[in-house]
Amino acid sequence: MRRPKNKKFFPQFFALLLILLVLVSVYLFCDVSAQTLNYNIPRRLGVLAAIAVVALSVGVSTVVFQTVTENYILTPGIMGLDNLYIFIQGLTIYLLGNGTFNMMASTSHFVFTLIVMMCASVGIFLFMFKLNKGDIYFVVLSGLIFGMAFGGLSSFMQVLMDPSEFSILEGRMFASFNRINMDLLGIAALVSTAVSVWMFCDIRSLNAIVLGRRQAIALGVEYKRVVLKSLIVVALLTSASTALVGPVTFLGILVVSIARHIFPTFRHDILIGGSILTGLCALVFGMLATERVMQFSVPLGVIINFVGGLYFIYLMLKVKRV
Amino acid sequence: MISFEGILKKYGKETVLKNVAASLPTEKIIAFIGGNGAGKSTLLGIISRLLDPNAGSVCIDGRMINQWNCRELAKHLTILGQSPNSAARITVEELVSFGRFPHTNGTLSEEDMKIVGEALDMTGMQPFKNRFIDELSGGQRQMAYIAMAIAQDTKYILLDEPLNNLDMSRSAGIMKILRRLVKEKSKTVMIVIHDINFVSFYADYIVALKDGELRYMGDADSIIRPEILSDIFSTDISVEKFGDRKICIYY
Known part of the structure; x- marks a missing residue:
């Protein structure tokens, strides 16, 4: 029974792959002249690699997060996990100060932030679970508030900061699709791939968690362990993507909702694969549009947040309950 | 006991x-x-x-x-909670197959499929096996979940x-x-x-x-x-x- 079901989504996958292939080759080879070849192709390959890491991180983290929180509206981005990342990064620069910080390469700073981020987000989640055992809506709501608080705190900290420290922070923090943080590409790719593979070991348990906490436990899923692991994975993946291109609040909801339409299934291997592919297509297309058609006049992040935000409002109106 | x-x-x-x-x-x-x-x-x-x-x-x-x-x-041992439901796109047959979850490592054997089929027959859900559970009436959905509990064979x-x-x-x-x-x-x-x-x-x-x-x-x-x-x-x-x-x- 499982075998033919796998084939059911083959046409969709094939179509998406085809679209992706066309988009990628257009992006790579369109208007390259012999003179600019040596500059353009490596630069574009770098951008594509970064986009791949972002698509992987956002696809996996959003689907996993929606499964363990049993809702299809909220995402790590909307919960403000990316704000937490930026807050931690700013905090370390602020506390350690200029001298220590200059010695820290951006890679080690990233790894350090990653560890703090993991502990902080798991700590916050555990704290909220303890406060209100098992009520995921409470966790989600508090997460929204925490996210806003972190956003506010990081802007407050930036005001307090020494101007020279702030200039360093600015360089590392305000990454965007037009200013991808290429220094971190290697480490971010490594982290996001490793973490995604780690999550894939529990893919069957995630499928069962779709039935809800009670039914998952009745089927023998180690619910607490899988949920905790999922939250760690979500924190790490969000960090990786935020480090590369900065916060893109509504990318996750946009990509995963489209993927859910194309692949109407509960199976996480298909859903996650589909989300990653959809994310790749959307991002490469967006890159093409902003770089070539609009000549960098509008940043891609703004477009994604605009479209994604509109879609989010539509979802809220349609579902009417969280 | x-x-x-x-x-x-x-x-x-x-x-x-x-x-x-x-x-x-x-x-x-x-x-x-x-x-x-x-x-x-x-x-x-x-x-x-x-x-x-x-x-x-x-x-x-x-x-x-x-x-x-x-x-x-x-x-x-298995338990079926009060009015179970899920927003995910799951067909009746897929739901009942979840009953075999603790017994298998992913792929369902012939034996597993036989047990799933028996559970569908017993609850009269065989004709609905390809329907999505969120398209069923409350009673049919309840029956589908009971079929899952039966397929778990506890x-x-x-x-x-x-x-x-x-x-x-x-x-x-x-x-x-x-x-x-x-x-x-x-x-x-x-x-x-x-x-x-x-x-x-x-x-x-x-x-x-x-x-x-x-x-x-x-x-x-x-x-x-x-x-x-x-x-x-x-x-x-x-x-x-x-x-x-x-x-x-x-x-």
């Missing part, structure tokens, strides 16, 4: 279960009865490890519940108010399926029901709770008595003979 002792459960400051202890018989339909808030669902949740008690212990087949491996226990099946919001024929249909499970497959079914006449007609054994205490426990015949039922539900209930059965009147 399932037994428990000294079970205490509090929600905040409110005590829902006070020092509840019992050891339950096997291969019977065991009904948990009592008014709203008597602690029936909570007790069922504690027996099935969905809830942790504040004090006390549950013992299943000679082993404490926290010494069981999650997956091993899922081969022996010795103990716990059901929390499976007759909620169902019409008479479907309610009776579910009770008949449960009877068959006990008779033909030697299962032990524990069930929370509100309709006392379904209890009287189908249950073998009754556990009666009131205000978080276990008041009465025993064979159905010894509990279906006007004085006991009136005490449990705090209302006048008379019991009349109906053939070789008893019928309760409380209107």
